[in-house]
Amino acid sequence: MTKVCLECGEKIIGRSDKKFCSDYCRNAYNNTVNKDSKNLIRNINNRLRKNWRILEALNPDQKTKTTRTKLIQNGFDFNFFTSTYTTKAGTVYYFVYDQGYLPLENDFYALVKRE
Numbered sequence: 001m002t003k004v005c006l007e008c009g010e011k012i013i014g015r016s017d018k019k020f021c022s023d024y025c026r027n028a029y030n031n032t033v034n035k036d037s038k039n040l041i042r043n044i045n046n047r048l049r050k051n052w053r054i055l056e057a058l059n060p061d062q063k064t065k066t067t068r069t070k071l072i073q074n075g076f077d078f079n080f081f082t083s084t085y086t087t088k089a090g091t092v093y094y095f096v097y098d099q100g101y102l103p104l105e106n107d108f109y110a111l112v113k114r115e
């Protein structure tokens with residue numbers, strides 16, 4: 001069975017457990033993997049920061065109400081939050097760090113800041 005280098009696709013000669021043809025290719029491959037995961041983390045952090053800023057701007061007094069439309073108009077992305085909090089009654093609050101939101105009826109959202 002012929003194995004090929006994960007980085008450049010060249011045939012690998014030698015031990016069957018080798019994944020790369022050279023140290024150069026191993027380093028290049030690992031740097032790319034690390035860079036991609038760093039980009040992923042950076043992008044998610046940027047999304048979370050944006051969501052947090054939107055909640056903070058809409059909720060200057062620790063507690064208020066807003067609408068889904070207003071959140072979306074500001075660029076809020078409901079896919080990104082850092083934690084959830086479920087009350088004894090089963091109500092689920094979503095948090096972006098210390099800024100929380102709770103879906104209410106008719107497009108409304110409660111915004112709360114965690115102490």
Ligand SMILES: [Zn+2]
Nearest residue numbers: 005008021025
């Ligand atoms: Zn190679």
